[in-house]
Amino acid sequence: MADNIIGIDIGGTNLRGALVDSEGNILKRAKISSEADQGIDKLIENLTSFIADISKGEKVANIGIGIPGIIDSKTGIITQAPNIMNVDNYPLRSVLNEKLGSDLNLVIENDANSAAVGEWWMGAAKDVNSMIMVTLGTGVGGGIVLDGKLWTGADGMAGEIGHITIYPEGALCNCGNYGCLESYASATAIRRMVHEGLEDKHLNTVLRETTENTHIEDIPRIVMEAATSGDKFSLSIWKEVGTALGIGIADLVNLLNIEMVVIGGGVSNAWDLFINTTIGEAKKRAFRAPMQRAKIKKGLLKDDAGILGSVYLALHNNS
Amino acid sequence: MADNIIGIDIGGTNLRGALVDSEGNILKRAKISSEADQGIDKLIENLTSFIADISKGEKVANIGIGIPGIIDSKTGIITQAPNIMNVDNYPLRSVLNEKLGSDLNLVIENDANSAAVGEWWMGAAKDVNSMIMVTLGTGVGGGIVLDGKLWTGADGMAGEIGHITIYPEGALCNCGNYGCLESYASATAIRRMVHEGLEDKHLNTVLRETTENTHIEDIPRIVMEAATSGDKFSLSIWKEVGTALGIGIADLVNLLNIEMVVIGGGVSNAWDLFINTTIGEAKKRAFRAPMQRAKIKKGLLKDDAGILGSVYLALHNNS
Numbered sequence: 001m002a003d004n005i006i007g008i009d010i011g012g013t014n015l016r017g018a019l020v021d022s023e024g025n026i027l028k029r030a031k032i033s034s035e036a037d038q039g040i041d042k043l044i045e046n047l048t049s050f051i052a053d054i055s056k057g058e059k060v061a062n063i064g065i066g067i068p069g070i071i072d073s074k075t076g077i078i079t080q081a082p083n084i085m086n087v088d089n090y091p092l093r094s095v096l097n098e099k100l101g102s103d104l105n106l107v108i109e110n111d112a113n114s115a116a117v118g119e120w121w122m123g124a125a126k127d128v129n130s131m132i133m134v135t136l137g138t139g140v141g142g143g144i145v146l147d148g149k150l151w152t153g154a155d156g157m158a159g160e161i162g163h164i165t166i167y168p169e170g171a172l173c174n175c176g177n178y179g180c181l182e183s184y185a186s187a188t189a190i191r192r193m194v195h196e197g198l199e200d201k202h203l204n205t206v207l208r209e210t211t212e213n214t215h216i217e218d219i220p221r222i223v224m225e226a227a228t229s230g231d232k233f234s235l236s237i238w239k240e241v242g243t244a245l246g247i248g249i250a251d252l253v254n255l256l257n258i259e260m261v262v263i264g265g266g267v268s269n270a271w272d273l274f275i276n277t278t279i280g281e282a283k284k285r286a287f288r289a290p291m292q293r294a295k296i297k298k299g300l301l302k303d304d305a306g307i308l309g310s311v312y313l314a315l316h317n318n319s
Numbered sequence: 320m321a322d323n324i325i326g327i328d329i330g331g332t333n334l335r336g337a338l339v340d341s342e343g344n345i346l347k348r349a350k351i352s353s354e355a356d357q358g359i360d361k362l363i364e365n366l367t368s369f370i371a372d373i374s375k376g377e378k379v380a381n382i383g384i385g386i387p388g389i390i391d392s393k394t395g396i397i398t399q400a401p402n403i404m405n406v407d408n409y410p411l412r413s414v415l416n417e418k419l420g421s422d423l424n425l426v427i428e429n430d431a432n433s434a435a436v437g438e439w440w441m442g443a444a445k446d447v448n449s450m451i452m453v454t455l456g457t458g459v460g461g462g463i464v465l466d467g468k469l470w471t472g473a474d475g476m477a478g479e480i481g482h483i484t485i486y487p488e489g490a491l492c493n494c495g496n497y498g499c500l501e502s503y504a505s506a507t508a509i510r511r512m513v514h515e516g517l518e519d520k521h522l523n524t525v526l527r528e529t530t531e532n533t534h535i536e537d538i539p540r541i542v543m544e545a546a547t548s549g550d551k552f553s554l555s556i557w558k559e560v561g562t563a564l565g566i567g568i569a570d571l572v573n574l575l576n577i578e579m580v581v582i583g584g585g586v587s588n589a590w591d592l593f594i595n596t597t598i599g600e601a602k603k604r605a606f607r608a609p610m611q612r613a614k615i616k617k618g619l620l621k622d623d624a625g626i627l628g629s630v631y632l633a634l635h636n637n638s
Contacts, residue, residue, distance in 0.1 A: 070608070130473055151465060153576020154449055157609045160573040165566050165604055167487060177569070177604040247484050250496070251570065254479040257472020285484055285496040289389070290476045
């Protein structure tokens with residue numbers, strides 16, 4: 001019998017993890033506060049006790065960890081992860097190996113890459129060899145699986161689908177570029193569109209009452225509910241989200257001729273409000289044959305995608 | 320001693336080929352008219368006698384062929400190659416195996432993919448594992464090499480770098496989309512820009528005298544010479560070419576984190592007139608680290624890129 005594996009997703013707010021068997025069945029789930037804002041030492045302390053907790057009573061030899069940042073997965077060094085730690089080039093793997101045992105196999109990967117692998121291994125893209133996952137969250141992340149293998153690029157930075165340029169003269173993105181997919185299809189983008197729209201004092205929308213001081217993670221849901229209730233301004237926002245995403249997907253299809261594009265993340269809960277626009281726009285722009293090939297699917301695994309992807313990588317990318 | 324290999328590039332006008340050793344040294348070159356306009360039978364007749372001619376006195380077991388079109392390289396079927404033949408799903412490999420012997424190993428690939436492999440094997444990208452080649456010709460072609468392997472996608476259609484959208488509301492492309500890279504950085508695009516500019520009867524440019532009835536393949540050279548002599552309108556065209564290419568390269572860098580982008584094709588002869596714009600634009604838009612990693616190089620092999628790439632594929636993709 002193969003040993004069980006731990007998969008962990010490190011976020012700015014929470015550590016989420018699970019004990020998983022080698023077939024991808026989740027045996028036990030856990031979640032604690034990451035307290036990442038209290039510094040790297042506190043985060044590591046929480047992480048090690050979290051791991052000890054999940055593995056209680058089990059001999060665990062493989063752990064996979066997903067982190068929102070730039071990871072050199074070969075060396076296990078966190079190049080940059082501004083939402084988690086203000087330390088660059090942090091040798092997470094060797095720190096953890098020192099604390100947890102040097103024989104432990106630790107694989108660390110960017111969380112959007114892990115999520116792509118998760119959906120490919122156990123989720124929406126189970127039956128294909130090549131796929132791209134686009135995660136529409138506060139930002140837009142992505143991961144690319146080609147021929148059953150995660151493509152991370154020369155420096156582990158590949159898959160930045162959120163930062164392909166959709167409108168060269170478009171809205172300023174957090175990355176410094178203008179008109180990125182992220183600045184049209186993320187929660188941050190939706191918040192910008194809401195605020196810009198509300199500057200017109202004559203605009204008639206239910207959002208005027210509901211979006212003051214709203215937390216960014218709640219914005220997509222509020223705009224979704226408003227659109228569902230027929231609010232024209234909210235509907236126009238989803239149209240803009242869907243269009244930008246369609247242009248981006250056409251690029252991916254023409255460039256990589258993948259078998260599937262999986263769309264996940266909190267913003268994708270509004271699926272019915274944007275997906276027809278997205279597919280219509282992509283079909284208008286991409287070549288017919290590769291567009292017919294590329295199924296556009298909603299992610300199936302939600303938060304488990306990253307955990308399961310990390311487990312898969314820990315099992316297969318032993319370094 | 321390894322046997323020599325034949326590499327062939329099928330074009331609308333010419334068949335070009337060479338006898339090459341397994342180290343990539345070109346031993347003998349040849350070129351004849353393809354007479355593709357006289358139909359598929361004539362083309363096959365010319366191709367078989369061309370192969371016989373190059374292999375005269377040699378035992379050749381491996382032949383690689385590059386074709387401008389959509390190729391299913393696993394089956395050796397030409398899905399579509401409108402510039403070469405008006406037959407869809409033409410089983411080129413089995414036709415040639417019937418005429419030349421069933422034991423002959425024939426590998427057929429899209430010509431832009433072959434050119435990418437050629438530059439990676441013997442040219443500008445010799446020392447890297449991942450690269451993208453962008454070929455600026457009448458259209459814009461591309462090929463993607465990841466981890467030393469050509470990525471052709473689920474249907475052999477990957478690498479259509481010319482058809483990523485740069486300006487969503489931009490000029491109509493031959494593919495039906497608007498604002499493709501091809502509609503801003505190809506000879507066809509340059510011709511369009513010239514014609515559109517000349518519609519302004521007050522525009523002062525030397526191109527007014529020189530571009531009437533010019534063959535499309537000569538247009539980039541003429542606009543290059545005019546720009547070099549200081550013609551402002553011509554300079555502005557190269558600026559537009561360079562900008563669009565820079566936006567496209569930033570997309571590739573953010574998406575695939577490749578080690579190199581090689582730019583080839585006839586339009587790239589005007590290198591000095593656009594490359595600074597291109598690099599400046601790409602740097603403005605891409606993430607710093609992967610952009611620093613991605614060297615931007617001019618192709619070294621010119622017309623030999625495709626031939627050598629086909630040779631490499633015939634040697635390594637035996638199917």
